[in-house]
Amino acid sequence: MSRQMMVVSTLEELTTARRLLDEPLGFVPTMGYLHEGHLSLAHRAREECKSVAASIFINPPQFGPLEDLSKYPQDLERDLRLLEQAQVDLVWTPTPGIMYPDGYQTWVEVQDISLPLEGVKRPGHFRGVTTVVAKLFNAMHPDRAYFGQKDAQQAAVIRRMTRDLNFPIEIVVCPTIREPDGLAMSSRNVYLSLEQRAAATVLYRALQTAEGAYGEGERNGESLRQTMKDVVASEPLAKLQYASCADHETLQELERVTCKALLSIAMYFGETRLIDNVVLG
Numbered sequence: 001m002s003r004q005m006m007v008v009s010t011l012e013e014l015t016t017a018r019r020l021l022d023e024p025l026g027f028v029p030t031m032g033y034l035h036e037g038h039l040s041l042a043h044r045a046r047e048e049c050k051s052v053a054a055s056i057f058i059n060p061p062q063f064g065p066l067e068d069l070s071k072y073p074q075d076l077e078r079d080l081r082l083l084e085q086a087q088v089d090l091v092w093t094p095t096p097g098i099m100y101p102d103g104y105q106t107w108v109e110v111q112d113i114s115l116p117l118e119g120v121k122r123p124g125h126f127r128g129v130t131t132v133v134a135k136l137f138n139a140m141h142p143d144r145a146y147f148g149q150k151d152a153q154q155a156a157v158i159r160r161m162t163r164d165l166n167f168p169i170e171i172v173v174c175p176t177i178r179e180p181d182g183l184a185m186s187s188r189n190v191y192l193s194l195e196q197r198a199a200a201t202v203l204y205r206a207l208q209t210a211e212g213a214y215g216e217g218e219r220n221g222e223s224l225r226q227t228m229k230d231v232v233a234s235e236p237l238a239k240l241q242y243a244s245c246a247d248h249e250t251l252q253e254l255e256r257v258t259c260k261a262l263l264s265i266a267m268y269f270g271e272t273r274l275i276d277n278v279v280l281g
């Protein structure tokens with residue numbers, strides 16, 4: 001059945017709108033400023049579910065004090081147009097006051113796998129993510145929720161939380177959508193100057209070079225990390241934060257790659273922080 005997309009803000013409106021949706025319901029949580037990466041999640045949900053809902057919420061607790069919360073890009077009108085074209089049935093756009101009213105004091109924290117990689121560089125980030133996703137799940141009651149491989153650690157942390165807290169929700173992780181030159185799509189790419197944008201192809205190039213070495217038989221974790229670092233060092237505008245070759249499940253750094261592994265990388269171009277990853281094996 002095709003009908004007009006519903007856009008709601010309050011919890012009461014959401015509850016009423018949710019009752020009108022057929023099941024199974026697929027859910028795509030976002031922070032808005034949508035691009036093809038986000039839309040690929042909505043398309044996948046559309047293929048697999050009777051109804052599709054999305055949320056647009058820039059979640060303050062997942063930003064550190066020195067991060068880009070106040071200047072995070074926004075264009076709600078355009079986002080809604082794109083979601084409507086993607087045949088989304090319901091969009092929830094709560095405010096920070098709805099999600100975290102006065103007196104709010106409950107947090108959801110996944111322990112070990114929140115700690116390495118992004119957890120080291122962005123302390124408290126995943127506590128903000130898991131808390132908001134748990135709240136979104138509790139309000140939306142989806143059957144499936146769609147996340148991007150682009151944020152591999154986030155997907156792993158959310159999968160763990162979903163299991164640990166018995167959410168009856170299937171977590172679906174979808175492939176990273178890239179620009180033609182390989183740069184992973186990200187709302188933050190708009191911050192890059194032309195020069196930085198050209199330099200940013202180094203992320204995927206570093207991952208691909210290490211993936212190539214793995215393809216040729218390299219199994220030493222440190223060598224794969226060093227391969228990525230060497231590629232990044234050739235790009236003067238890139239400031240590397242980490243280059244990791246870790247166990248795909250535990251996210252612990254590997255000495256030897258004998259299982260499925262996650263190659264991941266984070267770096268700054270000026271003030272803009274970008275991440276990317278590929279899976280080996």
Ligand code: AMP
Binds near residue numbers: 174187
């Ligand atoms: P965000 O708005 O950045 O919180 O992202 C919302 C969802 O879109 C998350 O599950 C992301 O992993 C996913 N996502 C962001 N960029 C991409 C991309 N380039 N390809 C696939 N999924 C993405």
